[in-house]
């Protein structure tokens with residue numbers, strides 16, 4: 001019997017529901033929720049009566065330290081954003097690709113990665129090259145094959161949100177180095193579920209949202225920026241990105257040293273507090289242990305699938321991450337199945353026609369059994385209306 005890795009009582013939703021949906025809106029733990037409540041009651045709601053200018057700046061620094069530990073980077077390279085999209089939208093301007101050069105993207109990647117480039121290409125002469133992700137093929141290989149001396153930037157998710165495909169960043173990096181291509185990686189569907197060490201992933205930027213596998217609430221994003229990227233001028237240099245946001249002169253554009261300059265404005269301090277606590281919970285559990293736990297659940301889950309009429313996007317385990325499993329049935333309508341699952345209190349997501357199952361540290365074998373029993377009801381011999 002596979003037990004949960006973390007305490008299930010820390011996630012009240014699990015008392016009534018089977019939650020296999022961390023890749024969508026992640027569950028927020030009781031510990032994190034209580035810290036957010038306490039912050040709001042003791043400090044947040046009292047305005048400046050209980051919160052000085054220095055305190056406000058301090059909330060960012062607490063989170064910056066915690067997130068730097070998670071990514072194993074210096075605090076100077078860690079940006080705090082209001083979302084992953086906040087920085088993804090600036091990437092075309094920060095990487096300033098040469099006229100006529102090519103940008104490589106994945107057609108089924110999360111739209112926040114490619115939409116900024118579609119907008120940029122309306123005003124600038126660049127070519128967008130979309131790579132398709134195919135079942136049982138090596139996405140990393142296909143990405144590498146598409147690069148040439150005319151490629152200036154590649155933007156890709158480390159783990160693909162709809163299929164769980166994992167991109168081998170180190171293999172990709174070797175090729176981008178050859179041509180001097182900028183490599184921007186979104187780790188929203190990876191951070192908090194598998195270890196991430198920026199020293200091993202050496203990208204120009206690594207961008208992450210806070211409300212999925214990191215267990216935070218919406219409204220905060222994080223990014224590791226290379227030294228060069230951290231020195232660049234933000235496209236949207238808000239006032240919070242100044243050296244001292246509470247003492248700015250009009251005489252010149254003062255930008256804080258390092259990645260700190262990328263914070264634009266007053267943020268939800270409640271969400272900053274929440275993310276600080278939830279990252280500590282993840283660090284306490286240990287990322288290797290979290291990863292291994294997902295692997296166990298995944299192996300268990302997929303061992304029953306073909307018998308009940310389903311297939312995974314990838315048969316080959318090497319192409320996919322342990323914590324996101326996307327399944328389909330050649331004969332069944334996944335939309336109907338997904339609807340029926342949520343009616344029965346089992347939450348997964350339907351993404352690009354696949355049923356996406358998230359396997360988090362709080363999940364256990366019973367969760368998988370519950371999912372399997374409903375999937376089986378729609379199994380190979382039953383009708384598929």
Ligand SMILES: Cc1ncc(COP(=O)(O)O)c(C=O)c1O
Pocket residue numbers: 023082083084085086110112157161186188189208209210220221
């Ligand atoms: C890979 C990826 N990147 C970014 C986002 C969106 O992040 P945000 O809402 O913080 O912009 C998502 C949301 O699903 C995602 O899956």
